[in-house]
Amino acid sequence: MSTKPTERFHPDRLRKLEELEAAGVDAYPVASPEARRPTAEVRAEVEALDVPPGERSEAEAVVAGRVMARRGFGKLAFLDVEDQSGRLQVCVQKGAVPAEDFALLERLDLGDQVAACGVLGRTKVGEPTLFATGFTLLAKSLLPPPEKFHGLTDPELRARRRYVDLFANPEVREAFLKRADLVQAVRSTLLDHRYVEVETPVLHPIYGGAFARPFVTRHHALDMELYLRIAPELYLKRLLVGGIERVFEFARVFRNEGLSPRHNPEFTMLEFYEAYGDVRTMMDRTEEVVVAAADAVGLERDSEGRRVARFRGADYVLEPPFPRVRWADAFRERVGVDPTDRDAVRPLLERAGIEAAGDEGLPWWKAVNDLFEAEVEPHLAGPVFVTDYPAAICPLAKPTPGDPTWAERFEFFLGGMELANAFSELNDPRLQLARFEEQVASRDPEAPSAIDWDYVRALAYGMPPAGGCGLGVDRLAMVLLGRDNIREVLLFPHLRPE
């Protein structure tokens, strides 16, 4: 916390608190919420009562919330009381409330939590209002809220003090509530398909399921290093072996890499697996999940009734089926040569400054894929499924039947970002072991440091053919909520220590 004394506790507010307590007021009482109703509900009731301006009904209500604005007139004050549902004006009049309740106004500050009971009506100008017959303090605020018109705008402060951002900027609260709706809609979609939601370990003895540098931690009692998971994939597929046929997890994963408007060291990945399905099943599911998420956040529609996401100044139409293009075709169209034509590709790698180690296997295809990412991906606005990736860079995917150069995989692009990645899951334990050995031999710091023998053993017991998909929930929320920066969809994004 800042060393500025005024930031610890505001002196004027502290003084008022002490004066209140000297007068016998409990500034932090225990609440008894039975009768309390959301302000939006009470406001709606006033509308329904059809009270003329300047009149009061006989209906009574109790509300509670934070004082967001105050307009005082000596013997009368209007307070805007805000709770999660919205705002309601409360009118506190001398004589209408007990004298000690009215006296609270003198030591009331913006930001204080209060409760009021009274009768419902409208003021002369028609504003729905609770005319208080009782008024109490629920919690004294010792720091001033941000300026009431502009709110809190500094992006760092907004993220550091999200609790302030949330109450001072209604559209921020709205965005995070919509994100919650989005997650719930995705969950419902999978549950409707008889998927089972599970939780798998976050601490992994061997990291795998993705290429990424891990965070390392230490278990003292076992005297061993553990890694925070970079993906839940290998555990979820063990469950397929165990006979849980449709399984998903909203997995917080951790990648020890740089921060950017699209990257946070910890983020939420939805992974879902379906036995007796394949990569095409996953395309159907992905379309369904994206549409459900879009509807959950109330995505706008164009004149033809199509769902349209506005993101970074561009429009994205989200109506299945989403376009699909083969990786090799996208490569050929953009780069001008066939990706399997080594002699044609090699000079292009050199020109792009990509080091092409060897001329086959993982290192070669990783280099070619680097070229794909540099030349092709920036043009993949989406929504689009890119399919049939080089098998060498897909160690967990099943090769295309009859053509082992390619793998049964797609990546889904939307808003210029990679949003999802799916395979027909590799279930041949011999081939899986060979792929692991190739990865470990590559000595790539992002590749696993050791072979996950237990995973190979699980496959050896027989894993049903299956489709699997990993989807970046934060990025989906970015596109659907029109937020440019991943920080805007994370309640508490990673920040340097204050």
Add this chain to the structure above:
RNA sequence: GGGGGCAUAACUCAGUUGGUAGAGUAGCUGGCUUUUAACCAGUAAGUCGCAGGUUCGAGUCCUGCUGCCCUCACCA
């Protein structure tokens, strides 16, 4: 890590060619029984991010540092 930008009151922001630090909101004092960015009068509030330098004089110019934002690199 490279490049560019920003840092002034609790909050949102001005600050001219280098010449005594400004406004609105919030606060404080007083007034007001129908306002809703309430209003009226008065008042207090700043180590101009930090450290150096140039200068008679620096919020302003220069250098370094710190933090943040954008961008490139990185990130399957």
